[in-house]
Amino acid sequence: MTYLIKGARILGGEARDIRMEDGVITEIGTGLAPKDAETIDADGLIALPGLVDLHTHLREPGREDAETVESGTRAAAAGGFTAVHAMANTEPVADTAGVVEQVWRLGREAGHCDVHPVGAVTRGIEGRQLAELGAMADSAAHVRVFSDDGHCVDDAVLMRRALEYVKAFDGVVAQHAQEPRLTEHAQMNEGEVSGRLGLAGWPAVAEEAIISRDCLLAAHVGSRLHVCHVSTAGSVEIIRWAKSKGWQVTAEVTPHHLFLTDELAETYDPIYKVNPPLRTKADVEALREALADGTIDCVATDHAPHPVEAKETEWSPAAMGMIGLETALSVAQAAMVDTGLLDWAGLADRMSVRPARIGRLAGQGHLPVPGAPANLTLYDPGVRRVVDPAASVSKSRNTPFAGLELPGRVHATFLRGRPTVLEGKTV
Amino acid sequence: MKQHLISAADLTKDDALLILDTAEELASVADRPIKKLPTLRGRTVVNLFFEDSTRTRISFEAAAKRLSADVINFSAKGSSVSKGESLKDTALTLEAMGADGVVIRHSASGAPHRLATWVRGSVVNAGDGTHEHPTQALLDAYTMRRRLGDLEGRRITIVGDILHSRVARSNVLLLNTLGAEVTLVAPPTLFPVAVGTWPCEIAYDFDAVLPKSDVVMMLRVQQERMNAAYFPTVREYSRRYGLDARRMDALPDHALVMHPGPMNRGVEIAAEVADSTRSTIVEQVANGVTVRMAVLYLLLGGSEPAIGNSRTEGE
Numbered sequence: 001m002t003y004l005i006k007g008a009r010i011l012g013g014e015a016r017d018i019r020m021e022d023g024v025i026t027e028i029g030t031g032l033a034p035k036d037a038e039t040i041d042a043d044g045l046i047a048l049p050g051l052v053d054l055h056t057h058l059r060e061p062g063r064e065d066a067e068t069v070e071s072g073t074r075a076a077a078a079g080g081f082t083a084v085h086a087m088a089n090t091e092p093v094a095d096t097a098g099v100v101e102q103v104w105r106l107g108r109e110a111g112h113c114d115v116h117p118v119g120a121v122t123r124g125i126e127g128r129q130l131a132e133l134g135a136m137a138d139s140a141a142h143v144r145v146f147s148d149d150g151h152c153v154d155d156a157v158l159m160r161r162a163l164e165y166v167k168a169f170d171g172v173v174a175q176h177a178q179e180p181r182l183t184e185h186a187q188m189n190e191g192e193v194s195g196r197l198g199l200a201g202w203p204a205v206a207e208e209a210i211i212s213r214d215c216l217l218a219a220h221v222g223s224r225l226h227v228c229h230v231s232t233a234g235s236v237e238i239i240r241w242a243k244s245k246g247w248q249v250t251a252e253v254t255p256h257h258l259f260l261t262d263e264l265a266e267t268y269d270p271i272y273k274v275n276p277p278l279r280t281k282a283d284v285e286a287l288r289e290a291l292a293d294g295t296i297d298c299v300a301t302d303h304a305p306h307p308v309e310a311k312e313t314e315w316s317p318a319a320m321g322m323i324g325l326e327t328a329l330s331v332a333q334a335a336m337v338d339t340g341l342l343d344w345a346g347l348a349d350r351m352s353v354r355p356a357r358i359g360r361l362a363g364q365g366h367l368p369v370p371g372a373p374a375n376l377t378l379y380d381p382g383v384r385r386v387v388d389p390a391a392s393v394s395k396s397r398n399t400p401f402a403g404l405e406l407p408g409r410v411h412a413t414f415l416r417g418r419p420t421v422l423e424g425k426t427v
Numbered sequence: 428m429k430q431h432l433i434s435a436a437d438l439t440k441d442d443a444l445l446i447l448d449t450a451e452e453l454a455s456v457a458d459r460p461i462k463k464l465p466t467l468r469g470r471t472v473v474n475l476f477f478e479d480s481t482r483t484r485i486s487f488e489a490a491a492k493r494l495s496a497d498v499i500n501f502s503a504k505g506s507s508v509s510k511g512e513s514l515k516d517t518a519l520t521l522e523a524m525g526a527d528g529v530v531i532r533h534s535a536s537g538a539p540h541r542l543a544t545w546v547r548g549s550v551v552n553a554g555d556g557t558h559e560h561p562t563q564a565l566l567d568a569y570t571m572r573r574r575l576g577d578l579e580g581r582r583i584t585i586v587g588d589i590l591h592s593r594v595a596r597s598n599v600l601l602l603n604t605l606g607a608e609v610t611l612v613a614p615p616t617l618f619p620v621a622v623g624t625w626p627c628e629i630a631y632d633f634d635a636v637l638p639k640s641d642v643v644m645m646l647r648v649q650q651e652r653m654n655a656a657y658f659p660t661v662r663e664y665s666r667r668y669g670l671d672a673r674r675m676d677a678l679p680d681h682a683l684v685m686h687p688g689p690m691n692r693g694v695e696i697a698a699e700v701a702d703s704t705r706s707t708i709v710e711q712v713a714n715g716v717t718v719r720m721a722v723l724y725l726l727l728g729g730s731e732p733a734i735g736n737s738r739t740e741g742e
């Protein structure tokens with residue numbers, strides 16, 4: 001099928017027509033003739049390269065009650081994504097070629113977006129012994145990002161070896177930076193609010209200490225380090241310093257850490273419970289600035305679906321995590337574009353180009369030019385909508401943005417020229 | 428007053444004084460041969476205890492019964508809850524039973540907040556995790572007021588494991604509302620990191636604050652804290668932060684010694700101090716019933732007077 005998009009503002013620029021044929025953008029211009037193409041009216045819409053998420057929990061295999069590869073990738077498409085990285089903390093853990101190939105294949109069958117499995121760094125994400133990283137890299141899933149996400153690789157020797165080992169296939173270790181001893185029983189950001197609420201504190205230093213160490217390790221062995229879900233102002237400073245040295249350190253921030261603060265815990269509603277925890281207003285501001293100046297390379301959702309009963313409890317026993325694929329672009333618009341910190345080209349860089357580069361995805365993260373793969377998101381920044389968890393495409397409902405009015409809506413998503421979302425509905 | 432009593436911060440100064448004055452009125456009932464008032468007849472109070480605390484449960488139970496409420500004790504430990512029933516399901520059960528008031532004790536901070544979103548009746552926090560214990564603060568204030576009069580400008584020193592103490596949190600809030608000046612004393616490890624934002628002073632040197640204290644309230648310190656390196660040994664804790672006879676002598680003559688119980692005699696408080704005439708520890712227990720009567724009456728009693736024309740009834 002050939003598509004002709006009429007009058008889209010590419011990266012927020014002047015209105016242009018975009019022709020897509022055989023999975024590739026073939027022509028960009030004004031007044032292009034439809035010929036035999038299906039025409040899509042994109043008046044007022046912004047065209048962005050298909051979004052790429054470095055951090056998604058699809059829960060399959062093992063927790064299909066919360067999400068499946070099919071439902072999670074449909075949610076991703078609805079949010080404007082054309083590629084997601086599926087985290088390894090499934091049951092069983094994605095620590096073998098067999099499991100990563102299973103997840104990869106499920107993604108292909110579902111067809112809503114590309115699924116790139118993340119391989120576990122250690123067997124069973126237990127932090128004791130390296131998983132067969134090479135086997136996962138060589139598998140059909142072609143794994144390049146490795147992470148024990150949910151757990152920190154806190155053993156310095158294991159972390160050093162993992163960083164070194166993945167150089168053989170240009171891999172990257174994505175670290176969930178959380179010093180375990182400093183965060184035993186931790187429930188929320190340690191600060192004024194935690195003290196008042198009597199919830200065990202999760203100090204910023206638990207994140208920053210690991211990031212500092214990992215930056216030094218990455219520099220020492222000349223490897224690529226990616227820092228997951230940066231959440232504190234202090235972490236930003238350390239990463240900025242590491243980058244100033246020319247070290248190969250990249251970082252991501254979640255939409256919720258760009259937008260929400262720890263004061264939300266005052267309700268004791270575990271919908272706001274997440275790892276790393278929501279921090280303070282000062283942290284949110286530092287994270288926004290860091291994303292704007294490129295210290296933080298990209299937005300990654302950390303989409304973490306949980307069934308209702310895991311959140312309808314007291315705070316302490318509740319599960320940590322929030323869904324985020326369907327609201328990511330809207331939250332990013334509110335936090336970064338509407339505030340004037342980034343323009344649409346900047347946001348495209350942080351939500352598509354850079355994450356694709358970090359994940360070494362050759363077919364993703366290309367700006368819309370003739371010859372580029374036809375991965376596109378058409379986005380209407382002008383509408384406003386109130387987030388309704390019941391309407392989520394994801395199987396789960398645990399969105400912290402429920403009831404909030406957010407700007408923007410994904411109108412259409414194209415994966416290699418094929419629509420996965422049209423008129424705001426998944427195809 | 429608000430519908431629930433979950434935090435001492437829910438109380439304005441007028442609310443707090445109303446509770447304390449009502450408690451004074453109700454105290455007269457305790458001196459009568461028949462201790463029961465008809466005020467809450469036909470109302471149901473559920474004691475929902477997810478954590479063992481016989482003292483607090485008995486105190487609330489006695490308070491509700493003296494007001495003629497129907498009392499249902501729901502000890503959730505070892506019941507369906509331990510078989511995985513959620514707090515929400517328990518709440519819905521209470522709703523079906525038509526509970527007018529739910530007194531909840533829970534090991535998780537914030538459990539009463541969650542409960543209040545699922546039930547229509549009034550929720551009274553009887554201690555949640557390391558968060559708050561507002562009726563304890565009320566009975567402490569009541570005890571102080573009976574001994575010292577108005578608390579405005581009184582200097583109250585609270586000593587011990589502030590970090591994990593729901594009693595300390597509620598006391599700081601309530602005493603501040605009542606105009607008292609609170610000083611918290613503990614080793615630095617047992618303060619929350621942002622304690623500087625609390626409406627009180629903090630000190631590491633117990634001896635320095637003794638001479639200017641009208642009240643010293645000692646908190647129970649769990650010996651297991653030592654294993655998490657909050658302090659080196661129980662002996663060292665006791666030497667630096669325990670109230671012994673020597674320290675008691677450094678207090679002004681009128682100063683009171685309080686403890687919410689249960690005590691670790693010989694750790695945070697010496698036996699001779701606990702048993703001295705300055706100690707209000709036994710009084711605190713008796714006052715607990717009276718103050719909880721006042722709270723239940725004001726939350727559940729509606730417009731009826733607490734002591735309507737002295738109409739007292741037998742069982």
Ligand SMILES: [Zn+2]
Pocket residue numbers: 149150151176228229275276
């Ligand atoms: Zn993580």
